[in-house]
Amino acid sequence: MHEKEKDLIDAFLRGQVDRRGLIKGLGAMGLAASTAGTLLNFGQTRALAADFDWQAHKGKTIKLLLNKHPYADAMIANLDNFKKLTGMEVVYDVFPEDVYFDKVTAALSASSPEYDAFMTGAYMTWTYGPAGWITDLNEWIKDPAKTNPKYAWDDFLPGVKNSCAWNGQPGGALGSADAKQWCIPWGFEQNNITYNKGMFDKVGVSVPGNMDEMVATAAKLTKDVGGGVYGIGVRGSRSWATIHPGFLSAYANFDQKDLNVSADGKLSAAMNTAESKAFHKQWVQMIQESGPKDWSTYTWYQVGTDLGAGASAMIYDADILGYFMNGGDNKMAGKLAFSAFKANPAAKAPTPNIWIWSLSMSNFSKDKDATWYFMQWASGPEHALFGATKMDFVNPVRQSVWNDEMFREKLNKSYPGYVEMFDVSAPGASIKFTPQPLFFDLTTEWAATLQKMVAKEVPVDEGLDKLAESINSQLKEAGLG
């Protein structure tokens, strides 16, 4: 690297030049923005090394278990910088998403010491934590000897960070004072609307502002766009994954809950209230009128594929699913737009439920301190910025990245409405489920009940009463109700 460029980068890192100035300056020296980014990252790596003994675990090797995902790809692309910084070796196993969590469960339930850290979702830690498979990370985060001073734990979005912390009590509030930090958020998804702007313009509808409007808009799109296009894509397979995206986000917006927690910590089903029944009726009607024909087999992939290929006019699902479909070799790449969604007209702001890809430390790791070195780097501000600006690491979990102008500009250029959507809905974004060990039993049965309702095998009211009854008996059986 030439000295002049090095100086400019160091000036930026000292705060003497702003980001734009840096890119411009480097551009004048004949460097493309992407090269500048890599250099910057290298500069940051040098800067990091100044304040903290990154070499303390030099020569050690840690092994990761990763899901085949853009987040993992971004990390692997930047991994050499970590190796340079620490002198550590990192090896990893990548498994396809389809079988990833089976692999995690198999490895951890056998107390395998093979993997030191792994990717997980926050919901899964409600099993892994109580099972004793993962470590409370507070011990490391709060120890200045083990965590570098620039880690900036406060920089994490509070709703996301707290959603990864639970005290292990069934029904205990996420992020409570006695909560254990089971995982570090890495990237997350809010559930909002992604829509096909061309189709909306053609039919002359605007983005729905509440549930009534969504039902009506979806119906009009189904009727008028033509070519077999349907109005709204939502998931419908017999799985927890059907409940957690748009469905629960809207449900929570009406102040509805999955479970009630009594004063003495007992849990009981809460989905058979009058408001819940009214909401379920609307949701079921929307799918029957304007959802995909084979809705009950719809997972993340089908919802996304249809939007990307122009078979659906909008989705109420993860914002990053819309993000992915707006790029790549998708037919509708560059033609999608984004909007936050507030289902309840009386609500003040959207309340998206979120999915958080995060990093957990295995309790069976043989060197937890060394593992933490990797984890704090991978979830640190520099890597987050690298991933967000150079790779597809959206949505970042750090406020500093969202404040970064280059990142906002990148989004605004190709993803209309994305930044705005984020700003509107992020304050209300958190996990809306009650953390408890029967999470998967409850949500799978909930999804199966929704399928029966949509197939008109059971009326909504009766279905919800039955569901609540069954959930209550399972909670009792497990000693929770």
Add this chain to the structure above:
Amino acid sequence: MEHTSLLERILRGIALALVVIFFMFPIVWILMMSFQTNETILRIPPQLVFEPTLANYTALITGKLMTAAGTLDIAFMRNLWNSVFLSVTSVAVALLLGVPAAYAFARHKFRGSEDIAFTLLSFRFAPALLVLLPLTLYFQKLGLANTYIGLIWVYQLICLPLILWIVRGYFEDIPADIEYAYRIAGHSWFATFRKIALPLAGPGIAAAGLLAFIFAWNNFVFALVLASADKQPVTVGALAFITSSGIQYGQISAAIVLSITPTLALALYAQRYLVEGLSLGAVKG
């Protein structure tokens, strides 16, 4: 069958054509998709006309997958190699163990023979899931976790019962008189087994071996749970194209085509044994 009428021949032809269409149509469709990108695969309504591309195969073979987010490394050829290695060795071991045992059950009614044969079969009753969790624990302790040897051992659950029971049937169809005649002529037991029994049951052994090979090839739950990423078979490898940014149907189709090819080549090579049958009619009469 020499006296078939014209009408019957036509009807048989139509029936056969329907069978071929039903079973081959999805294969042909997959083959076509393997030469397309997602953009042409996902058209409404689906269309026959497309501009063929070799991109899917190039990506699989070179291990470089070009995506919007950059170039990704994929280990498909490694997966393919693992499948070949695991299936071939597992079937070889199963043949080595299973054929003599099948011969014993067919030729020698010894005390407990039916019980042992049934026990061997009963390993096939146990759903894989039932033994997997404890097996992972024990493999960990024995140091077999994440080894090819451990996997080949577990694969015997799939291969051995199949080979044993199919080959046993073929041995039983060989008239015992031929072997006894050979023995009387002063040949050893082993020579009889090798020179008479094995060649006569050859087609059956080939058919059982091929079927065991196919079932071993298609399995993935054992490797998934018991081994790390570098030992995964092609069935797990192909799932890597179901990505969060979309299902890469073109690449999955190409992966299916590439993963069928070795088995198909084997089947075509062994064709004579597979479909010729035992041809023992003359001997039997």
Add this chain to the structure above:
Amino acid sequence: MTAATIQRNRPSGFRISKRVLPYLLSLPALLVCIGILIPFLTSVVYSFQRYRLSQPWARQFNWGDNYISFFTDPKFWNTLQVSLLYAGITVVLELLLGLGIAMLLQKRSTLNNFISIMLLMPLMTAPALAALMWKLMTNPGFGVLSYLASLIGLQDFRWASSPSTALLTVVLVDIWVYTPFIMILLLAGLRSLPTQPFEAAALDGVPRSFVFFRITLPMLTPYILTATLFRLLDSIQQFDIIYAMTQGGPGDTLTVFQVEAYLNFFQSTNVGRSAALMIILWAITYFLSNIFIKNWLRLRERARGQA
């Protein structure tokens, strides 16, 4: 000369080794498999425990509670019913179809041999991937089968996504994948039948249906039983196709044993219940195959007597 007289003429030293020999031949196979018995027994122990991975402190023996709870659980009876129904339909249809195809291809010719190998291709496709492809082909928008169905007037056929057609669709995929398995075994069997009884029947002018039911079928029975047994064992444990196509849905339409056990194990991490479900599945397969094997032995004797 019969086998018995030959045996009597043997040198005496041979008899000892004859007693030991079969054990020597079969024991290696048995020993290799016996290792699997230990994890199997461990799982039996699990099935008598209250054992959720997410509640390790509550782990204790509850003896038969996991099993007893099944009796009053309508979901369990649904699982039992669907599993047996699925296995019954697929095995019967695949057997009939496989036998039919084998008879179409019975005549030895290059074309027939080639077709029979080509028909094995569905079997060579991993079931999970095959199911993924069928899911695409039955998609209402991009799916070629949905498109073809709409051409013949089935505009709104919903394949695996409707409770009324889900079973049918999954059975169709199962037939596509596994009929070749039965076909190839029966084809090998048909072609190995002795020719003389058929030639004799043809000379005597015996009706074809009589030949089929009285000669072909009885002589083929051992092959049919072997093929059916293995297909039944796999079919009642079906997981890949059903899970990849519908995850057990819509509603509880296709929650067969393995799907339930899988969800209980990997998602709910309720090891005790999952193990109990699979022990019951094991008991059912044990019972069914016992019947099969008994008949297999009997029929083999009879078939050989006829030949």
